Amino acid sequence: xxxxxxxxxxxxxxxxxxxxxxxxxxxxxxxxxxxxxxxxxxxxxxxxxxxxxxxxxxxxxxxxxxxxxxxxxxxxxxxxxxxxxxxxxxxxxxxxxxxxxxxxxxxxxxxxxxxxxxxxxxxxxxxxxxxxxxxxxxxxxxxxxxxxxxxxxxxxxxxxxxxxxxxxxxxxxxxxxxxxxxxxxxxxxxxxxxxxxxxxxxxxxxxxx
Amino acid sequence: xxxxxxxxxxxxxxxxxxxxxxxxxxxxxxxxxxxxxxxxxxxxxxxxxxxxxxxxxxxxxxxxxxxxxxxxxxxxxxxxxxxxxxxxxxxxxxxxxxxxxxxxxxxxxxxxxxxxxxxxxxxxxxxxxxxxxxxxxxxxxxxxxxxxxxxxxxxxxxxxxxxxxxxxxxxxxxxxxxxxxxxxxxxxxxxxxxxxxxxxxxxxxxxxx
Numbered sequence: 001x002x003x004x005x006x007x008x009x010x011x012x013x014x015x016x017x018x019x020x021x022x023x024x025x026x027x028x029x030x031x032x033x034x035x036x037x038x039x040x041x042x043x044x045x046x047x048x049x050x051x052x053x054x055x056x057x058x059x060x061x062x063x064x065x066x067x068x069x070x071x072x073x074x075x076x077x078x079x080x081x082x083x084x085x086x087x088x089x090x091x092x093x094x095x096x097x098x099x100x101x102x103x104x105x106x107x108x109x110x111x112x113x114x115x116x117x118x119x120x121x122x123x124x125x126x127x128x129x130x131x132x133x134x135x136x137x138x139x140x141x142x143x144x145x146x147x148x149x150x151x152x153x154x155x156x157x158x159x160x161x162x163x164x165x166x167x168x169x170x171x172x173x174x175x176x177x178x179x180x181x182x183x184x185x186x187x188x189x190x191x192x193x194x195x196x197x198x199x200x201x202x203x204x205x206x207x208x209x
Numbered sequence: 210x211x212x213x214x215x216x217x218x219x220x221x222x223x224x225x226x227x228x229x230x231x232x233x234x235x236x237x238x239x240x241x242x243x244x245x246x247x248x249x250x251x252x253x254x255x256x257x258x259x260x261x262x263x264x265x266x267x268x269x270x271x272x273x274x275x276x277x278x279x280x281x282x283x284x285x286x287x288x289x290x291x292x293x294x295x296x297x298x299x300x301x302x303x304x305x306x307x308x309x310x311x312x313x314x315x316x317x318x319x320x321x322x323x324x325x326x327x328x329x330x331x332x333x334x335x336x337x338x339x340x341x342x343x344x345x346x347x348x349x350x351x352x353x354x355x356x357x358x359x360x361x362x363x364x365x366x367x368x369x370x371x372x373x374x375x376x377x378x379x380x381x382x383x384x385x386x387x388x389x390x391x392x393x394x395x396x397x398x399x400x401x402x403x404x405x406x407x408x409x410x411x412x413x414x415x416x417x418x
Contacts, residue, residue, distance in 0.1 A: 116382075116385060116387060119385065119386065120386075126390055131390070134390060134391055138391065157392070158393075158398065158399070158402055159402070161388075161391055161392075161393050161399060162379075162399045162402045162403050162406075164391075165375070165378045165379045165382050165388065165393075165399055166374070166375030166376075166378050166379065166403060167375075167378070168378045168382065169374045169375050169376070169377045169378015169379065169380075169381065169382075170371075170374045170375065170378065171378075172378065172381065173325075173374050173377065173378075176325060176328065177328065177329075178325060179370070179374065181335055181340070181343060182343055182347065182370055182373070183366065183370070184367075184370050184374075189367065190367070190370060190371045190374055193367055193368065193371045194371050194375060194407070196410065197371075197406075197407050197410030197411050198403070198406050198407055198410055199410065200409070200410035200411075200413045200414075201405065201406030201407055201408065201409035201410030201411075201413070202406050202409075202410075203413075204409045204410070204412075204413060205409075
Protein backbone atom coordinates (compact mmCIF):
# COMPACT_ATOMS: atom_id res chain seq x y z
CA UNK A 1 0.00 0.00 0.00
CA UNK A 2 1.28 3.46 -0.88
CA UNK A 3 2.21 5.82 1.92
CA UNK A 4 -0.60 8.05 3.13
CA UNK A 5 1.01 11.21 1.85
CA UNK A 6 0.93 9.73 -1.65
CA UNK A 7 -2.84 10.09 -2.02
CA UNK A 8 -4.73 13.20 -3.00
CA UNK A 9 -8.27 13.78 -1.71
CA UNK A 10 -9.64 12.56 -5.03
CA UNK A 11 -7.59 9.39 -4.84
CA UNK A 12 -8.79 8.68 -1.33
CA UNK A 13 -12.35 9.20 -2.53
CA UNK A 14 -11.89 6.78 -5.41
CA UNK A 15 -10.25 4.18 -3.15
CA UNK A 16 -13.05 4.52 -0.58
CA UNK A 17 -15.79 4.12 -3.18
CA UNK A 18 -14.13 1.03 -4.64
CA UNK A 19 -13.62 -0.50 -1.18
CA UNK A 20 -17.18 0.37 -0.11
CA UNK A 21 -18.63 -1.13 -3.28
CA UNK A 22 -16.68 -4.33 -2.70
CA UNK A 23 -17.97 -4.48 0.88
CA UNK A 24 -21.58 -4.13 -0.29
CA UNK A 25 -21.07 -6.63 -3.10
CA UNK A 26 -19.73 -9.24 -0.67
CA UNK A 27 -21.76 -8.58 2.48
CA UNK A 28 -24.81 -6.62 1.34
CA UNK A 29 -25.85 -3.12 2.34
CA UNK A 30 -26.24 -4.26 5.97
CA UNK A 31 -22.54 -5.21 5.99
CA UNK A 32 -21.42 -1.70 5.08
CA UNK A 33 -19.83 0.72 7.53
CA UNK A 34 -17.56 3.74 7.19
CA UNK A 35 -15.22 2.13 9.69
CA UNK A 36 -14.79 -0.97 7.52
CA UNK A 37 -14.13 1.19 4.47
CA UNK A 38 -11.51 3.21 6.35
CA UNK A 39 -9.79 0.02 7.54
CA UNK A 40 -9.81 -1.43 4.03
CA UNK A 41 -7.99 1.56 2.55
CA UNK A 42 -5.67 2.15 5.52
CA UNK A 43 -7.07 5.51 6.61
CA UNK A 44 -9.04 6.66 9.66
CA UNK A 45 -12.77 7.28 9.69
CA UNK A 46 -11.86 10.91 10.36
CA UNK A 47 -10.06 11.13 7.01
CA UNK A 48 -13.09 9.63 5.30
CA UNK A 49 -15.32 12.33 6.75
CA UNK A 50 -12.85 14.92 5.56
CA UNK A 51 -13.21 13.90 1.92
CA UNK A 52 -16.95 13.06 2.00
CA UNK A 53 -19.68 15.37 3.27
CA UNK A 54 -21.25 12.72 5.53
CA UNK A 55 -22.29 9.06 5.69
CA UNK A 56 -25.02 9.51 3.06
CA UNK A 57 -22.52 11.10 0.71
CA UNK A 58 -20.30 7.99 0.86
CA UNK A 59 -23.22 5.68 0.00
CA UNK A 60 -24.46 7.98 -2.78
CA UNK A 61 -21.01 7.86 -4.39
CA UNK A 62 -20.98 4.06 -4.17
CA UNK A 63 -24.54 3.75 -5.51
CA UNK A 64 -23.68 6.19 -8.31
CA UNK A 65 -21.11 3.69 -9.60
CA UNK A 66 -23.85 1.05 -9.72
CA UNK A 67 -26.11 3.43 -11.68
CA UNK A 68 -23.25 4.16 -14.11
CA UNK A 69 -22.53 0.47 -14.46
CA UNK A 70 -26.21 -0.31 -15.17
CA UNK A 71 -26.36 2.54 -17.69
CA UNK A 72 -23.27 1.31 -19.51
CA UNK A 73 -24.70 -2.25 -19.71
CA UNK A 74 -27.99 -0.84 -21.06
CA UNK A 75 -26.25 1.48 -23.53
CA UNK A 76 -23.99 -1.25 -24.82
CA UNK A 77 -27.06 -3.34 -25.60
CA UNK A 78 -29.52 -0.66 -26.71
CA UNK A 79 -27.43 2.34 -27.77
CA UNK A 80 -27.67 5.79 -26.21
CA UNK A 81 -31.00 6.59 -27.84
CA UNK A 82 -32.12 3.06 -28.51
CA UNK A 83 -30.64 2.96 -32.04
CA UNK A 84 -28.49 -0.14 -31.41
CA UNK A 85 -31.72 -2.10 -31.16
CA UNK A 86 -33.38 -0.44 -34.16
CA UNK A 87 -34.18 -3.84 -35.63
CA UNK A 88 -36.52 -4.61 -32.68
CA UNK A 89 -40.10 -3.33 -32.63
CA UNK A 90 -41.25 -1.20 -29.68
CA UNK A 91 -42.66 -4.12 -27.81
CA UNK A 92 -39.60 -6.35 -28.30
CA UNK A 93 -37.22 -3.53 -27.40
CA UNK A 94 -39.05 -2.73 -24.16
CA UNK A 95 -39.13 -6.41 -23.25
CA UNK A 96 -35.40 -6.65 -23.88
CA UNK A 97 -34.82 -3.55 -21.73
CA UNK A 98 -36.84 -5.11 -18.90
CA UNK A 99 -34.95 -8.40 -19.23
CA UNK A 100 -31.67 -6.47 -19.11
CA UNK A 101 -32.73 -4.70 -15.89
CA UNK A 102 -33.77 -7.97 -14.24
CA UNK A 103 -30.56 -9.72 -15.36
CA UNK A 104 -28.45 -6.88 -13.99
CA UNK A 105 -30.30 -6.99 -10.67
CA UNK A 106 -29.88 -10.75 -10.45
CA UNK A 107 -26.16 -10.70 -11.28
CA UNK A 108 -25.39 -7.71 -9.04
CA UNK A 109 -28.00 -8.33 -6.38
CA UNK A 110 -26.31 -6.71 -3.37
CA UNK A 111 -25.22 -3.56 -5.24
CA UNK A 112 -28.60 -3.23 -6.96
CA UNK A 113 -30.40 -3.80 -3.68
CA UNK A 114 -28.30 -1.09 -1.96
CA UNK A 115 -29.82 1.48 -4.35
CA UNK A 116 -33.14 0.86 -2.60
CA UNK A 117 -32.00 -0.03 0.91
CA UNK A 118 -30.25 3.29 1.43
CA UNK A 119 -32.50 6.05 2.69
CA UNK A 120 -31.34 9.65 2.61
CA UNK A 121 -31.53 11.55 5.89
CA UNK A 122 -34.88 13.41 5.83
CA UNK A 123 -33.20 16.83 5.73
CA UNK A 124 -30.77 15.93 2.95
CA UNK A 125 -31.91 16.75 -0.60
CA UNK A 126 -30.82 14.43 -3.40
CA UNK A 127 -27.72 16.00 -5.01
CA UNK A 128 -28.21 17.12 -8.62
CA UNK A 129 -25.24 15.05 -9.87
CA UNK A 130 -26.94 11.90 -8.53
CA UNK A 131 -30.34 12.82 -9.94
CA UNK A 132 -28.70 13.22 -13.36
CA UNK A 133 -27.48 9.63 -13.26
CA UNK A 134 -31.04 8.43 -12.57
CA UNK A 135 -32.27 10.73 -15.34
CA UNK A 136 -29.85 9.20 -17.86
CA UNK A 137 -31.37 5.77 -17.27
CA UNK A 138 -34.89 7.09 -17.78
CA UNK A 139 -33.81 8.89 -20.97
CA UNK A 140 -32.94 5.49 -22.39
CA UNK A 141 -36.40 4.08 -21.61
CA UNK A 142 -38.11 7.24 -22.86
CA UNK A 143 -36.29 6.99 -26.22
CA UNK A 144 -37.90 3.59 -26.67
CA UNK A 145 -41.33 4.80 -25.62
CA UNK A 146 -41.40 7.88 -27.86
CA UNK A 147 -42.68 6.02 -30.96
CA UNK A 148 -45.66 4.82 -28.89
CA UNK A 149 -46.36 7.74 -26.56
CA UNK A 150 -45.40 10.64 -28.80
CA UNK A 151 -43.55 13.83 -27.98
CA UNK A 152 -45.50 14.94 -24.88
CA UNK A 153 -42.68 15.26 -22.31
CA UNK A 154 -44.86 14.87 -19.23
CA UNK A 155 -46.58 11.77 -20.55
CA UNK A 156 -43.30 10.27 -21.69
CA UNK A 157 -41.85 10.87 -18.24
CA UNK A 158 -44.80 9.30 -16.48
CA UNK A 159 -45.06 6.31 -18.80
CA UNK A 160 -41.38 5.49 -18.30
CA UNK A 161 -41.78 5.70 -14.53
CA UNK A 162 -44.90 3.51 -14.46
CA UNK A 163 -43.15 0.86 -16.54
CA UNK A 164 -39.99 0.96 -14.47
CA UNK A 165 -41.81 0.82 -11.11
CA UNK A 166 -43.93 -2.10 -12.34
CA UNK A 167 -40.98 -4.05 -13.73
CA UNK A 168 -39.04 -3.23 -10.59
CA UNK A 169 -41.86 -4.82 -8.57
CA UNK A 170 -41.79 -7.98 -10.68
CA UNK A 171 -37.97 -8.01 -10.45
CA UNK A 172 -37.82 -7.55 -6.67
CA UNK A 173 -40.50 -10.20 -6.06
CA UNK A 174 -38.72 -12.63 -8.39
CA UNK A 175 -35.29 -12.19 -6.84
CA UNK A 176 -36.65 -12.72 -3.32
CA UNK A 177 -38.55 -15.84 -4.46
CA UNK A 178 -41.94 -14.31 -3.75
CA UNK A 179 -43.44 -14.96 -7.18
CA UNK A 180 -43.12 -18.71 -6.74
CA UNK A 181 -45.33 -18.32 -3.64
CA UNK A 182 -48.13 -16.94 -5.79
CA UNK A 183 -47.72 -19.67 -8.40
CA UNK A 184 -45.66 -17.82 -11.01
CA UNK A 185 -42.74 -19.67 -12.55
CA UNK A 186 -40.76 -16.87 -14.24
CA UNK A 187 -40.61 -13.10 -14.28
CA UNK A 188 -40.45 -13.25 -18.06
CA UNK A 189 -44.10 -14.16 -18.62
CA UNK A 190 -45.20 -11.35 -16.28
CA UNK A 191 -43.06 -8.64 -17.87
CA UNK A 192 -44.15 -9.80 -21.33
CA UNK A 193 -47.84 -9.55 -20.39
CA UNK A 194 -47.27 -6.22 -18.65
CA UNK A 195 -45.47 -4.57 -21.54
CA UNK A 196 -47.66 -6.08 -24.27
CA UNK A 197 -50.92 -4.91 -22.71
CA UNK A 198 -49.55 -1.61 -21.47
CA UNK A 199 -48.25 -0.70 -24.91
CA UNK A 200 -51.47 -1.88 -26.59
CA UNK A 201 -53.39 0.28 -24.11
CA UNK A 202 -51.25 3.34 -24.83
CA UNK A 203 -51.96 2.92 -28.53
CA UNK A 204 -55.72 3.10 -27.95
CA UNK A 205 -55.55 6.65 -26.57
CA UNK A 206 -57.17 9.32 -28.70
CA UNK A 207 -54.62 11.26 -30.76
CA UNK A 208 -53.47 14.47 -29.04
CA UNK A 209 -54.04 17.87 -30.64
CA UNK B 210 -50.52 -13.81 33.80
CA UNK B 211 -52.21 -17.18 34.16
CA UNK B 212 -50.19 -20.06 35.47
CA UNK B 213 -48.41 -22.09 32.82
CA UNK B 214 -50.54 -25.15 33.35
CA UNK B 215 -53.62 -23.08 32.47
CA UNK B 216 -52.72 -22.89 28.76
CA UNK B 217 -53.37 -25.50 26.12
CA UNK B 218 -51.03 -25.86 23.16
CA UNK B 219 -53.51 -23.91 21.04
CA UNK B 220 -53.65 -21.10 23.57
CA UNK B 221 -49.86 -20.88 23.69
CA UNK B 222 -49.83 -20.74 19.89
CA UNK B 223 -52.37 -17.92 19.83
CA UNK B 224 -50.51 -15.98 22.53
CA UNK B 225 -47.21 -16.40 20.70
CA UNK B 226 -48.63 -15.22 17.37
CA UNK B 227 -50.19 -12.14 19.01
CA UNK B 228 -46.96 -11.31 20.86
CA UNK B 229 -44.85 -11.90 17.73
CA UNK B 230 -47.11 -9.72 15.63
CA UNK B 231 -46.84 -6.92 18.21
CA UNK B 232 -43.04 -7.25 18.17
CA UNK B 233 -42.93 -6.93 14.37
CA UNK B 234 -45.43 -4.07 14.39
CA UNK B 235 -43.31 -2.10 16.87
CA UNK B 236 -39.76 -3.03 15.87
CA UNK B 237 -40.02 -4.40 12.33
CA UNK B 238 -39.14 -7.85 11.08
CA UNK B 239 -35.50 -7.31 12.09
CA UNK B 240 -36.65 -6.85 15.70
CA UNK B 241 -38.31 -10.26 15.82
CA UNK B 242 -36.87 -13.25 17.66
CA UNK B 243 -38.34 -16.43 19.12
CA UNK B 244 -36.60 -15.59 22.39
CA UNK B 245 -38.40 -12.23 22.64
CA UNK B 246 -41.73 -13.89 21.89
CA UNK B 247 -41.11 -16.51 24.57
CA UNK B 248 -40.22 -13.84 27.12
CA UNK B 249 -43.31 -11.80 26.22
CA UNK B 250 -45.67 -14.71 26.94
CA UNK B 251 -43.78 -16.08 29.95
CA UNK B 252 -42.68 -19.36 28.39
CA UNK B 253 -39.31 -20.78 27.34
CA UNK B 254 -38.08 -20.93 23.75
CA UNK B 255 -38.21 -24.72 24.18
CA UNK B 256 -41.98 -24.58 24.75
CA UNK B 257 -42.35 -22.41 21.63
CA UNK B 258 -40.56 -25.02 19.55
CA UNK B 259 -42.83 -27.66 21.02
CA UNK B 260 -45.97 -25.98 19.70
CA UNK B 261 -44.51 -24.72 16.39
CA UNK B 262 -42.66 -26.83 13.85
CA UNK B 263 -39.71 -24.46 13.58
CA UNK B 264 -38.75 -20.79 13.31
CA UNK B 265 -40.32 -20.42 9.84
CA UNK B 266 -43.57 -21.88 11.15
CA UNK B 267 -43.80 -19.14 13.80
CA UNK B 268 -43.31 -16.37 11.22
CA UNK B 269 -45.76 -17.97 8.77
CA UNK B 270 -48.43 -18.01 11.47
CA UNK B 271 -47.75 -14.33 12.24
CA UNK B 272 -47.75 -13.36 8.54
CA UNK B 273 -50.96 -15.35 8.01
CA UNK B 274 -52.74 -13.01 10.44
CA UNK B 275 -51.58 -10.07 8.30
CA UNK B 276 -52.91 -11.77 5.15
CA UNK B 277 -56.25 -12.42 6.90
CA UNK B 278 -56.37 -8.83 8.10
CA UNK B 279 -55.67 -7.49 4.60
CA UNK B 280 -58.32 -9.82 3.13
CA UNK B 281 -60.92 -8.69 5.64
CA UNK B 282 -60.18 -5.00 4.87
CA UNK B 283 -60.46 -5.74 1.13
CA UNK B 284 -63.65 -7.79 1.53
CA UNK B 285 -65.31 -5.16 3.71
CA UNK B 286 -64.72 -2.63 0.94
CA UNK B 287 -65.24 -4.73 -2.14
CA UNK B 288 -67.36 -7.72 -1.10
CA UNK B 289 -66.22 -11.33 -1.41
CA UNK B 290 -66.73 -11.41 -5.17
CA UNK B 291 -66.54 -7.71 -5.81
CA UNK B 292 -70.33 -7.17 -5.53
CA UNK B 293 -70.09 -4.53 -2.78
CA UNK B 294 -68.49 -2.23 -5.37
CA UNK B 295 -70.90 -3.12 -8.17
CA UNK B 296 -71.53 0.55 -8.81
CA UNK B 297 -67.90 1.02 -9.91
CA UNK B 298 -66.77 0.22 -13.44
CA UNK B 299 -63.88 -2.23 -13.92
CA UNK B 300 -61.28 0.48 -14.12
CA UNK B 301 -62.53 2.37 -11.06
CA UNK B 302 -62.86 -0.85 -9.05
CA UNK B 303 -59.31 -1.97 -9.84
CA UNK B 304 -57.98 1.48 -8.98
CA UNK B 305 -59.83 1.35 -5.67
CA UNK B 306 -58.41 -2.12 -4.96
CA UNK B 307 -54.89 -0.84 -5.66
CA UNK B 308 -55.45 2.19 -3.42
CA UNK B 309 -56.71 -0.11 -0.68
CA UNK B 310 -53.55 -2.27 -0.94
CA UNK B 311 -51.27 0.75 -0.79
CA UNK B 312 -53.21 2.27 2.14
CA UNK B 313 -53.00 -1.01 4.03
CA UNK B 314 -49.26 -1.26 3.42
CA UNK B 315 -48.74 2.33 4.55
CA UNK B 316 -50.80 1.97 7.72
CA UNK B 317 -49.35 -1.45 8.63
CA UNK B 318 -45.89 -0.96 7.18
CA UNK B 319 -43.88 -3.28 9.44
CA UNK B 320 -46.37 -6.16 9.30
CA UNK B 321 -46.84 -5.78 5.53
CA UNK B 322 -43.10 -5.57 5.02
CA UNK B 323 -42.56 -8.77 7.05
CA UNK B 324 -44.58 -10.67 4.42
CA UNK B 325 -41.73 -9.96 2.01
CA UNK B 326 -38.73 -9.85 4.36
CA UNK B 327 -39.25 -13.39 5.57
CA UNK B 328 -37.65 -16.04 3.39
CA UNK B 329 -38.56 -19.67 3.82
CA UNK B 330 -35.68 -22.07 4.35
CA UNK B 331 -34.82 -23.49 0.90
CA UNK B 332 -35.90 -27.02 1.84
CA UNK B 333 -39.23 -25.92 3.35
CA UNK B 334 -42.23 -25.99 1.00
CA UNK B 335 -44.93 -23.38 1.52
CA UNK B 336 -47.68 -25.01 3.60
CA UNK B 337 -51.03 -25.41 1.81
CA UNK B 338 -52.97 -23.54 4.51
CA UNK B 339 -50.73 -20.50 3.92
CA UNK B 340 -50.99 -20.75 0.14
CA UNK B 341 -54.78 -20.72 0.48
CA UNK B 342 -54.67 -17.38 2.27
CA UNK B 343 -52.65 -15.89 -0.59
CA UNK B 344 -55.08 -17.51 -3.03
CA UNK B 345 -58.08 -15.87 -1.33
CA UNK B 346 -56.58 -12.42 -1.96
CA UNK B 347 -56.01 -13.20 -5.63
CA UNK B 348 -59.57 -14.53 -5.96
CA UNK B 349 -60.78 -11.07 -5.02
CA UNK B 350 -58.67 -9.41 -7.73
CA UNK B 351 -59.64 -12.06 -10.29
CA UNK B 352 -63.35 -11.44 -9.62
CA UNK B 353 -62.80 -7.85 -10.67
CA UNK B 354 -60.79 -8.79 -13.75
CA UNK B 355 -63.24 -11.39 -15.06
CA UNK B 356 -65.44 -8.87 -16.93
CA UNK B 357 -62.35 -7.69 -18.82
CA UNK B 358 -60.29 -10.86 -19.23
CA UNK B 359 -63.07 -13.43 -19.58
CA UNK B 360 -63.34 -16.90 -18.13
CA UNK B 361 -59.92 -18.29 -19.15
CA UNK B 362 -58.55 -19.40 -15.77
CA UNK B 363 -54.88 -19.30 -16.73
CA UNK B 364 -55.11 -15.83 -18.22
CA UNK B 365 -57.13 -14.56 -15.27
CA UNK B 366 -54.49 -15.93 -12.90
CA UNK B 367 -51.65 -14.35 -14.81
CA UNK B 368 -53.34 -10.98 -15.28
CA UNK B 369 -54.06 -10.73 -11.55
CA UNK B 370 -50.43 -11.55 -10.74
CA UNK B 371 -49.03 -9.04 -13.24
CA UNK B 372 -51.24 -6.29 -11.81
CA UNK B 373 -50.42 -7.15 -8.22
CA UNK B 374 -46.64 -7.38 -8.81
CA UNK B 375 -46.69 -4.05 -10.66
CA UNK B 376 -48.78 -2.27 -8.03
CA UNK B 377 -46.63 -3.87 -5.36
CA UNK B 378 -43.58 -2.31 -7.03
CA UNK B 379 -45.17 1.14 -7.10
CA UNK B 380 -46.28 0.65 -3.48
CA UNK B 381 -42.87 -0.49 -2.19
CA UNK B 382 -41.05 2.34 -4.01
CA UNK B 383 -43.53 4.90 -2.68
CA UNK B 384 -43.34 3.79 0.92
CA UNK B 385 -39.53 3.85 0.89
CA UNK B 386 -39.55 7.33 -0.71
CA UNK B 387 -37.89 6.13 -3.89
CA UNK B 388 -40.49 7.54 -6.27
CA UNK B 389 -39.73 11.09 -5.17
CA UNK B 390 -36.13 10.47 -6.29
CA UNK B 391 -37.33 9.83 -9.85
CA UNK B 392 -39.56 12.89 -9.82
CA UNK B 393 -42.94 11.29 -9.09
CA UNK B 394 -45.17 13.01 -6.55
CA UNK B 395 -47.75 10.33 -5.74
CA UNK B 396 -48.31 6.62 -6.27
CA UNK B 397 -51.87 7.41 -7.33
CA UNK B 398 -51.00 8.86 -10.72
CA UNK B 399 -48.79 5.85 -11.48
CA UNK B 400 -51.34 3.21 -10.49
CA UNK B 401 -54.03 5.08 -12.42
CA UNK B 402 -51.90 5.13 -15.58
CA UNK B 403 -50.89 1.51 -15.09
CA UNK B 404 -54.41 0.17 -14.65
CA UNK B 405 -56.00 2.39 -17.29
CA UNK B 406 -53.57 1.37 -20.03
CA UNK B 407 -53.30 -2.22 -18.93
CA UNK B 408 -57.06 -2.67 -19.00
CA UNK B 409 -57.34 -0.83 -22.32
CA UNK B 410 -54.65 -3.14 -23.69
CA UNK B 411 -56.45 -6.27 -22.47
CA UNK B 412 -59.59 -5.11 -24.23
CA UNK B 413 -57.78 -4.92 -27.58
CA UNK B 414 -57.00 -8.66 -27.59
CA UNK B 415 -58.75 -10.69 -30.25
CA UNK B 416 -61.78 -12.54 -28.88
CA UNK B 417 -60.97 -16.13 -27.87
CA UNK B 418 -62.64 -19.05 -29.56
